[in-house]
Amino acid sequence: MSAVQTEELVEVHEVVDVAASKKARLISGSVLVVVGLLCLLGFGLGSHAGYEARFQLSQPGARIRVPALVLPARITSIVLGVIVVLLGLWRITRGGSRRAMHWVVGASIVAVVVSFLCWSLTGTRGTSLDLLGLLQQTIFLAVPLILGALAGVLCERSGVINVAIEGQMLAGAFAGALIGTVAHNAGAGILAALIAGGLIGALLAVFAIRYLVNQVVLGVVINVLVLGLTGYVYDALMARDQNTYNTPPGLHAISIPGLSDIPILGPLLFQQNAIVYAMYVLIIAIDLALFRSRWGLRTRAVGEHPKAADTVGIKVRRTRFVNVIVGGLVAGLGGASLTIGSALPFGKGMTNGKGFIALAAVIFGRWSPRGAVGAALLFGFADALQNVLSFIGTPVAIPSQFLAMLPYLATILAVAGLVGRVRAPAADGEPYVGR
Amino acid sequence: MKLELRGITKRFGSLVANDRIDLVVEPGEIHALLGENGAGKSTLMNVLYGLYEPDEGEVVLDDVPVRFAGPGDAMAAGIGMVHQHFMLIPVFTVAENVMLGHEETKGGALGWLDRRAARRKVAEVSSRYGLAVPPDALVADLPVGVQQRAEIVKALTRDAKVLVLDEPTAVLTPSEIDDLMKVMRRLRDAGTSIVFISHKLKEVKAIADKVTVIRRGKVVGQPSPTASEEELASLMVGRQVALTLEKAPANPGDVILDVRDLRVVDDAGVVQVDGVSFQVRAGEIYAIAGVQGNGQTELTECLLGVEAASEGSVHIGGRDVSQASVRDRLRLGVGYVPEDRLHDGLVGGFTVAENLILDMYDRTPFAKGVGLDLRAIAGNAAERIDEFDVRTPSGGALASTLSGGNQQKVVLAREMSRPLKLLVVAQPTRGLDVGSMEFVHRRIVAERDNGTAVVVVSTELDEVLGLADRIAVMYRGRIIGELPAGASAQEVGLLMAGSTSQASAAAGARGSGSGDE
Numbered sequence: 001m002s003a004v005q006t007e008e009l010v011e012v013h014e015v016v017d018v019a020a021s022k023k024a025r026l027i028s029g030s031v032l033v034v035v036g037l038l039c040l041l042g043f044g045l046g047s048h049a050g051y052e053a054r055f056q057l058s059q060p061g062a063r064i065r066v067p068a069l070v071l072p073a074r075i076t077s078i079v080l081g082v083i084v085v086l087l088g089l090w091r092i093t094r095g096g097s098r099r100a101m102h103w104v105v106g107a108s109i110v111a112v113v114v115s116f117l118c119w120s121l122t123g124t125r126g127t128s129l130d131l132l133g134l135l136q137q138t139i140f141l142a143v144p145l146i147l148g149a150l151a152g153v154l155c156e157r158s159g160v161i162n163v164a165i166e167g168q169m170l171a172g173a174f175a176g177a178l179i180g181t182v183a184h185n186a187g188a189g190i191l192a193a194l195i196a197g198g199l200i201g202a203l204l205a206v207f208a209i210r211y212l213v214n215q216v217v218l219g220v221v222i223n224v225l226v227l228g229l230t231g232y233v234y235d236a237l238m239a240r241d242q243n244t245y246n247t248p249p250g251l252h253a254i255s256i257p258g259l260s261d262i263p264i265l266g267p268l269l270f271q272q273n274a275i276v277y278a279m280y281v282l283i284i285a286i287d288l289a290l291f292r293s294r295w296g297l298r299t300r301a302v303g304e305h306p307k308a309a310d311t312v313g314i315k316v317r318r319t320r321f322v323n324v325i326v327g328g329l330v331a332g333l334g335g336a337s338l339t340i341g342s343a344l345p346f347g348k349g350m351t352n353g354k355g356f357i358a359l360a361a362v363i364f365g366r367w368s369p370r371g372a373v374g375a376a377l378l379f380g381f382a383d384a385l386q387n388v389l390s391f392i393g394t395p396v397a398i399p400s401q402f403l404a405m406l407p408y409l410a411t412i413l414a415v416a417g418l419v420g421r422v423r424a425p426a427a428d429g430e431p432y433v434g435r
Numbered sequence: 436m437k438l439e440l441r442g443i444t445k446r447f448g449s450l451v452a453n454d455r456i457d458l459v460v461e462p463g464e465i466h467a468l469l470g471e472n473g474a475g476k477s478t479l480m481n482v483l484y485g486l487y488e489p490d491e492g493e494v495v496l497d498d499v500p501v502r503f504a505g506p507g508d509a510m511a512a513g514i515g516m517v518h519q520h521f522m523l524i525p526v527f528t529v530a531e532n533v534m535l536g537h538e539e540t541k542g543g544a545l546g547w548l549d550r551r552a553a554r555r556k557v558a559e560v561s562s563r564y565g566l567a568v569p570p571d572a573l574v575a576d577l578p579v580g581v582q583q584r585a586e587i588v589k590a591l592t593r594d595a596k597v598l599v600l601d602e603p604t605a606v607l608t609p610s611e612i613d614d615l616m617k618v619m620r621r622l623r624d625a626g627t628s629i630v631f632i633s634h635k636l637k638e639v640k641a642i643a644d645k646v647t648v649i650r651r652g653k654v655v656g657q658p659s660p661t662a663s664e665e666e667l668a669s670l671m672v673g674r675q676v677a678l679t680l681e682k683a684p685a686n687p688g689d690v691i692l693d694v695r696d697l698r699v700v701d702d703a704g705v706v707q708v709d710g711v712s713f714q715v716r717a718g719e720i721y722a723i724a725g726v727q728g729n730g731q732t733e734l735t736e737c738l739l740g741v742e743a744a745s746e747g748s749v750h751i752g753g754r755d756v757s758q759a760s761v762r763d764r765l766r767l768g769v770g771y772v773p774e775d776r777l778h779d780g781l782v783g784g785f786t787v788a789e790n791l792i793l794d795m796y797d798r799t800p801f802a803k804g805v806g807l808d809l810r811a812i813a814g815n816a817a818e819r820i821d822e823f824d825v826r827t828p829s830g831g832a833l834a835s836t837l838s839g840g841n842q843q844k845v846v847l848a849r850e851m852s853r854p855l856k857l858l859v860v861a862q863p864t865r866g867l868d869v870g871s872m873e874f875v876h877r878r879i880v881a882e883r884d885n886g887t888a889v890v891v892v893s894t895e896l897d898e899v900l901g902l903a904d905r906i907a908v909m910y911r912g913r914i915i916g917e918l919p920a921g922a923s924a925q926e927v928g929l930l931m932a933g934s935t936s937q938a939s940a941a942a943g944a945r946g947s948g949s950g951d952e
Contacts, residue, residue: 294538294546301524301535308522311486312536312589313507426525 025091028101032088032108039112040081043119047073047395053118054128059267066263069131073122077115084108113385123393134381134388135268142380143276143341144169144351147334148358149365149372150286151197154327155204156367157290158320159303161429163219164204166355167226168328171196172335174230177346178238180248186340189248190275193336194329200226201328205321212431223355231348238346250343251275275333275341282330287369299323303425306432316432331355353408360411366422382410436497436513436596437462438483438628443492445478452478454652455492460597460645465619465629467643467660469636469671471868473838475652476632477519480599483630484516485509496597507536515590519602521582525575529568529585530554533592560591564621579727580611587618598622599630604638608726609896609928616642634671634868636664636678637897672869680873682880685904685920688717691888692738692857697747699733707733709912710747715857715888720879722891722903723914724927730912731892732774735861738890739771740764752856765794768856770882772846772863774892776839780846783835787827788816790834791849815852823848824874840871847878858882861892876902896924896931 053076055069087104121127148165155162175196180189204222207213238246251273260270269280290296298319301309306316338354339346357379364378365371386403438460445453452475460466470476481487483494485503493500496512503509509516523532534553540546557570566584574582583603590598600619604612619629619642633639639646643660648670656670668676692715699708708730715721725731736742738749740761748757756764765771773779781790792801792812800811816830823844827837834842843863850858860879864872879902883889893899899906906918908930916930 292548294540294548297527297531297535297538297548301527304526305522305524308524309535311484311506311516311518311522313505313510314536 029088029092036084043115044078047119047122051122053121055131063261073118076118080111080115120394123395137384138381141383143337144334145376149361151327151331152362157303158299158323159427161215164222167223168197168200168331169335170351172332173338176336177248177339186249189340193332197332198329201325205324246345275337383407438597439495460628463626464644467639467646468632470649474649513596515595516599517586523574530570533589579606597628601632680901685719687719693750700745719904720889722899723907724899725909729909770850770855770858772860774861781834788830819848839866855887857888859890
């Protein structure tokens, strides 16, 4: 037996980018063709010929002014529609790999959105869209989603499913508003929000990790608990005397010298409040640390194969505890962005499903911090778009109820349709019985 | 390093898994720990590795008693362990797996990983002991043999002086086993003490310097490695066992199973079975050998109809059943013993009696109108338990509480209690002890002698050689060779590694043709 050459067995299995099956190509290609045709016929031919779509790209009073982008609405929509149809045809005939399909889908979404915007601006001649404002609002609306999603990534990478993001954010929003108002101090409010989110995280950790409660059920129960508790205190205290208990101080926008003058990016990213800057730091820190630090390696190990981690001396349950509680702190900060960060009073159930959208962003972003941020931005954009559209008189009036559905529709489409087969951390949701 | 276990006792409730076990492993010695499944070998090693705390006794390293609160302590003391189920994280690279738990970092408190140092360490250890591993490959993409090497590298980078290998050969091909043995000898010569846990007599004889046999939690002897296999087996089992299977020559009848150009493509678009054709006659055992994952699972599932073929046909008893449902095939007289008995062969939460009628619950005598005839079911259970010597407190015990051998007997009892035309058995003795193995083999041969066509799929070379009337070898979805009964282990082993030219050369050297169909 020893005569056998074993070199060939050492070879690493080739990882091939699997080509999609004929059927899958036909379906996805046809969908693109149909969408492209709708774009072409609906938005292209449906808009008034000769109207222009104006997109404003700078604020009044900006140091460097960027001229507005002016597109011939009809032609732009038609061209973009044709591009989407061609992409669909390419998909049907040539196929392409899974990776190529990601780009195709991304490009098609952008094309459809732009052609939709062009069409929406042709209701009355001379309407212009404040594109910069739209993007600013996107960021504003995405902040709680991003922070919530980061909290989800922290928990789930260590193997604990976090359905309680909603509750953690709500607790943060509540504590931030109450303590911030009473103390007349935004910093105190933020601190309180962090603590509240962290406490809810600790609650999740104790029951999920110590007492092995089913994590999905536990998350739902915690959400209901926080909704009830905050609602009760709101009714009993805050609603009666808004001035004393529910007028949180806001945060000033801080312009970063130099950076804030960059056209488009400056006003978009560098004229923000402290919570948003903290968010930038968190995004970068978590993304780097998860893949390049000892903490990150151990966190991922514990989430993938806790037994293996245990056998090399990593304390599985302690690692998970730390991650879940830190996740709670981050979600609490997300909650604070709703009240203190926006200088808005607390309202009953004011998170309104944002925690669940953040959870969807975690999945859509494939459990990676940067992916989750991208997904949260997409959902934030859908939300901002429905706000803006309700002001613009579109050529055909869209009922406001449909517009209000947009963010949730985008979430469902993203998670059900675009994500495809994603792989959660292998031990996500599995309690570890051991140390 | 000298390892001593003194009077280790570990109880789980009323069960005594280890009963005052003494063991001494000298530096630079390969010490085989021989025992059946459930004899307490793994428990003992988990005590040594700090995963369990012993109720009595102590672990002594170089004459100093030590206490381990966890695997971290054991590793720090120089004990390394390669678990039977690898403790590697599939989505990590080899280097990441190796450094996990004792990462080298730069940047102080921030703890940024120093990947270059990790890679260097892997390269250093793998070149020193001849353990070729690609440091930047994802573990999931590596063959099991290489994964195992990564596990050994992992232990060695932690300066393991005592290396415990728990059933290391269970997942390897014959040539990978040879490689592993070379590595073990090299490590021994470099002064590492090795504890080799196994229930495979041939391997223990081939590699061990000393042998300790454990039975039911107790040390029952320290035979010399030169003792015969029969001696070792009887010590291990506690009674005389026949290692060679007595069977009369086959008396093949009509063709029962006729498979033509079968092709199975899985969900991911990978061709698992690639144009397989063969025939099996009544009264013969057709054994399919091959390393795990070469399409055998898909082939057997396709014979039963659990998996759909994308091309080709399956005829049973002259009837084309390619489109027939699983139930139709069972009614035709197909018996099926799946490779994963606990997952696919039994319902763990059902009783033994219920498991024994899973495929006949809707027929007389077990069905009574829309209800079940519980008395008939209990009567059937009593009979089967007696006939197949299933060790269970009663027919009412849950299947999941039985030992592996007894679970397998339940599956066999169910499948063989119907009149069969074709019996498909996948991995008949995986994880079974020697005693149960012998029983299962005898029942399979008895079924053949009844005139049933039998297909046995096994990754165990000895099992294939012992049972088969004809041997086929599957490699990458194809049957790359058929050999007559009496083919040598070397020929089959070469085919299992996909080497057809060398196999025919070996057959030629032996002076007999191969694949005489």
